[in-house]
Amino acid sequence: MKQTTLQDIANTLGVSISTVSKALKDYPDIGIKTKALVRELAVTLNYTPNPFAVNLRTKQSKTIGVIIPEFVHYFFSSVIKGIINEAEKKGYLVITLQSNESFELEKRQIELLLNKNVDGVLISLANATATFDHLKTVMERGKPLVMFDKIAKIVNCSKVIINDREAAYNATKHLVDTGCKRIAHFRGPLLPQNSIDRFLGYKKALDDHNIIYDPSLVFICNDMTFDEGKMFAHKLIENHKDVDGVFINTDLVAIGAMTGFKELGLHIPRDISIVGFSNWFMSSAITPSLTTINQPGYKMGKVAFKRLYKELKKQKNNIEIIPKTIELETTLIVRESTKT
Amino acid sequence: MKQTTLQDIANTLGVSISTVSKALKDYPDIGIKTKALVRELAVTLNYTPNPFAVNLRTKQSKTIGVIIPEFVHYFFSSVIKGIINEAEKKGYLVITLQSNESFELEKRQIELLLNKNVDGVLISLANATATFDHLKTVMERGKPLVMFDKIAKIVNCSKVIINDREAAYNATKHLVDTGCKRIAHFRGPLLPQNSIDRFLGYKKALDDHNIIYDPSLVFICNDMTFDEGKMFAHKLIENHKDVDGVFINTDLVAIGAMTGFKELGLHIPRDISIVGFSNWFMSSAITPSLTTINQPGYKMGKVAFKRLYKELKKQKNNIEIIPKTIELETTLIVRESTKT
DNA sequence: CTGAAAGCGCTTACAG
DNA sequence: CTGAAAGCGCTTACAG
16 A cells, blocks of 8 residues: 655645645645645545655654663663653654673664664663763764763763762661661672762761771672572672671662572571662562662653753754753662661 | 765765765676775765665665563563564664553554554554554555564464463463362453463363362453552452462462462462463562463564564565464473472 | 666745 | 745666
8 A cells, every 4th residue: 555645645636745745734824725625635645744755854763762781671671661651752763772781782783873863862881881982973973862870971961860879878878777787788890880889889888887898798790680699698698697788789689699698598687688779670579578779760761861852952953952960869768678 | 973975975086976876785887996996985984874865765764663562571571672682683673662551552653653664563462452453554554564472363464472371271280280179360351362361271271180160269460460469369368268279370460469378378389389471580589489381582572573574575575475373382480389 | 887867755945 | 825946865777
């Protein structure tokens, strides 16, 4: 079934293509009767503009690109949902791509999106990303770029984040406040800003409460998996039987750690208290439920798109874009994995 | 930074646009020296074809659309990952949209994709979908359509599914085999084929093992949530203290149910055995871990895209497309929520 | 071996 | 109030 074109409508009505085009876009200089006729026929013939032609003329596709490290991930899929829902409201469609935490892949995905001529890009960085030329390319090509969650401070674009340091501080402080004296930390990889910040928040909370920071209580999770959590739980207890609290970079790892501690016969929270980070759905469903920091993924997605949209608008009107960093609220959710 | 066009290369080299275009596409009738010159300059100027122009000429966008009921969902996000990864290999980008289990939204999303002129569509139906004209429209517009997981038998397109009935039969049979006599079922909503099939598999397993089917042991979960599972666990035990096994439509609901049974002081699996469906990640992480049916989401995504790709190829070569239904293997994963 | 020309379907500045 | 014309950047059948 061939799609109806402006040409078809123009021929049937015996008017010009320009007139049809303008009638459909409600230009003020078209006769009211003509408009009515054109519109009626357009509806009858089920006319929709050929987006390929529109793109070529207007030089925009009403499509944005999103790159995240991993799809099968409670937090990131929540963000994606927020982005797509918000984008749809504004008539934008979303192409999603995954970096798999690989720098090479991330570069490639950026290129794919650029070659596709998306109007703008939303990205959460891979753990492996340490240089940022690929992101600068996006901006040099005149495409607005907004980073979310896993950002690079050095890149001069808008960002949507949480205050990881403060949130980690509160998580650790909660352990102190509920009586923990020897507090370990399972941190994320070395590069990402948020795993650095969460570590610094942990350290600061110890300092502020006169607990001596002991590097041997900090473990680096490179893959941030359930299995890593379990493994480090065993390792930790092997060498440090006196540990009574752990602040863990992400809920998934925390749940692995809880499983590990249980395997060792430890009771949570009596023997050891756990605080996670991110508030994954499963954290409320397990036993004992996990105390954690709520990280608003869906909202982050919405806010990130809204910011991108604002920049898209500004660009269209030739208004200079001044990068802005938007910080979202986090809250400590106290559950059963810490003492009362 | 303006993008390089064929025009730019042609001007610099003093040749025609046609020559440049053909040189870059390695047409056999272009001089070998000219080709070399063109290519070199193309690389220097970082030329990439303007996709909008290519789309308009070739009438295809190398983009496909995917509609799923829900993003934040272990199974569906695994499928999406499979689709996107496979599509990328073949040079296709993916636009994802969510129906939110709503028929109205699903229709709208189809329209958005059609108006965007995607080359093909992959869909898993919303629970609320009972009529299929919107899907027929896709095919009438000459766009290949492949359904996965939540399908409609009546629509004449390719499908990628599992054998829900057989899998449910095996799940229920496992309960019987491990000694359960009174087996309940928390089923999905009434419309979707897969919740019907899982119910039928449950029923057949009872029949085959001389257990009388008791409708009062079947509960309908309309939202398929954790909370529903918990609620029906309470309801079930309230009226049927003798139940010793439950087969549950989806892991998420099953985990809710486990929580409910635990609240009632029941021991799993001693007092009651549970089998879920889908093998969500968290099913292996909880205590006790959940016996379930493994449903290969990632693979389903890959296979669905591969099928769509094949149809796209056929269409291009004017070969008739004969719809095909591909069935993927499932396996019973025995864990701690059932007896040995 | 190279290029002029048509055309994909639309938008919009301009003329009348 | 309406329309002719140019042009977005590419592809490809055709001519030479």
